[in-house]
Amino acid sequence: MRITSGVVASCILAIISAADQHEEMLCKARPGCQLAKCDPRPPSLSLNTNEYPVTCVRTKVEDRGEYNELKTEIRSIRAEVYRLNDKNRKLEKSNSAVSKELTSLKGENNRLKSRDAALSKDIRSLTSRITALENENENLSSDLRTRSCDGVKLESAVARNDSGGVFNLFIPTIGVRGVFCDVTDEGGNWTVFQRRMNGYVDFFRNWDDYVKGFGDLQGDHWLGLEALHQLTKGGNMELKINMISKEGTYYFVRYSDFRIGHGSDKYRLYVSGVSGNATYDTLPYHDQEQFSTKDADRDAHPSTNCAFNFKGGWWYRKCAATNLNGIFNKARGDGMWYSYNDTNGVYLLLRYSEMKFRARL
Numbered sequence: 249m250r251i252t253s254g255v256v257a258s259c260i261l262a263i264i265s266a267a268d269q270h271e272e273m274l275c276k277a278r279p280g281c282q283l284a285k286c287d288p289r290p291p292s293l294s295l296n297t298n299e300y301p302v303t304c305v306r307t308k309v310e311d312r313g314e315y316n317e318l319k320t321e322i323r324s325i326r327a328e329v330y331r332l333n334d335k336n337r338k339l340e341k342s343n344s345a346v347s348k349e350l351t352s353l354k355g356e357n358n359r360l361k362s363r364d365a366a367l368s369k370d371i372r373s374l375t376s377r378i379t380a381l382e383n384e385n386e387n388l389s390s391d392l393r394t395r396s397c398d399g400v401k402l403e404s405a406v407a408r409n410d411s412g413g414v415f416n417l418f419i420p421t422i423g424v425r426g427v428f429c430d431v432t433d434e435g436g437n438w439t440v441f442q443r444r445m446n447g448y449v450d451f452f453r454n455w456d457d458y459v460k461g462f463g464d465l466q467g468d469h470w471l472g473l474e475a476l477h478q479l480t481k482g483g484n485m486e487l488k489i490n491m492i493s494k495e496g497t498y499y500f501v502r503y504s505d506f507r508i509g510h511g512s513d514k515y516r517l518y519v520s521g522v523s524g525n526a527t528y529d530t531l532p533y534h535d536q537e538q539f540s541t542k543d544a545d546r547d548a549h550p551s552t553n554c555a556f557n558f559k560g561g562w563w564y565r566k567c568a569a570t571n572l573n574g575i576f577n578k579a580r581g582d583g584m585w586y587s588y589n590d591t592n593g594v595y596l597l598l599r600y601s602e603m604k605f606r607a608r609l
Contacts (some may be wrong), residue, residue, distance in 0.1 A: 271370035280345070287459055303513030396439035396479045397429030400605050405429075407466060414465045415549075420478045427475075428465045430604055438488065439479060441471035444584060451560050455544040458561040459511070470561075470573070473508065473515040473539060479605075480507040486608045487519060491526065492600035499526040499586075499596065506605055514538035514546055517563040526596070530587040533569035540564045560580050572601045 268575060315401040396417060404539045405413025412430040430438035444451070449468035461472025487506035502522030517536050522529040538546040540562065546556040547564035554567030559582035560574045574584045579597060586596045 267377045305431040339453065396427065396437075396606070397431070398437045400429050400431065400437075402431055404537075409466060412438075412440075419475050422472075422475060422478065425475070426435075426465050427471065428469070433487050433488070433490075433604075435609075437606040438604040439471075439606065440602060440604040441476055442572065442601065444468055444572065444576055444598070444601045451573045452542065453561060455541045458539065459515075460588065468576075474511060477510060477515055481510070483507055486521075487603065487605045489531075489586075490604075491596060491598050492603040494577075494597045494599050496599075500524045501526040501529075501531070503531065510602055514544075519586075526586065530569040534563040534565055537563040537565050552594075572598070572603065 279465070352498065366566075397412075397415065399581045400415050402408060402413055405415055406426065407414040412434050414426045414430060415429050416424050417427045419427075428440040430436060430440055431451045443463075445468055447468070449463040451468075451470065453462065458470060459473045461470055461475060463469025484504075487503040489501045491501075494498065499523035501522060503519045504523070505519065507518045509516035509518065513574060516536060517534055519531055519535050522532065537548065540546045540553075542553070542556045542559075542561075543552040547567060549564070552567060553560060554564035558564070558568055558571050558574055560571060562568065562571065562573050570586045572586065574582050576584050577599060578584065580595045584598050584601065586598060587594075588599075
């Protein structure tokens, strides 16, 4: 708030009145002192004059010093009023600038809020779209890839050899993982889930290993029971087993119907419809048996842990008519073998085996 001339005048009149009273007291204290009569005081004083019109100065010549002091004090008050008014003008100017800046900031804040609301809406829309695309992609991946190696192109393999290569395929409940696809044998499209070729990988393993899979996809390996179930649960799959005896003779056997049951049923084997040049049909002996390992005995033998005795993981019954996951390069029993002709007691001791499946043609 600015200090007006009226306020200053009121202050001056109050000072003059106090001076008059003081003068009167001093005069009474001096013998023979008489006060002069005064004209009425003016109703207002002007700040624009160099001298204030003081019309009621009643002292004699000997009291002029006090009057001069009063004039000096009035001038000092006037200078202070000017200084305060100047400071007030500067503060008002500064306040005006601050008010303008605050108004500008409020406007900018409102614009930012509007922009933020628009961006939030865009983000929600994009998130919804991304979710829809992810779901669509997952559905497409599931539709196209659960058929395992059907229709893969060798040039898209992450690793390859003469018979095929390793491809990254989508498997439900597992996700994307590597699978070896045979693209040459009888037209290709085979998903390889077991191979024994050099004995570098130990197959005498526990339950968890057989569920998840192990080994080198381009060499000795086991794909995994959960992957087997997911890739064959829809049925309409055929199985082929390629074998080479220790003497170097090639054998194969094919089954027209093959699938693996759910994990809650311990990955039970379903197989039928044999053909091939290994004339004795031995795998159906294990048909509808649950999978067993050395630490998970689920065979039908009343007193023997077949997986432990035969040193492998398999669909053992009482115990085995074939033992493709037994010890590599060892004699019948806990070795790797296949019953070729049970009537004559002929067993193939093997140096190579490969199990694979594809959609039935």
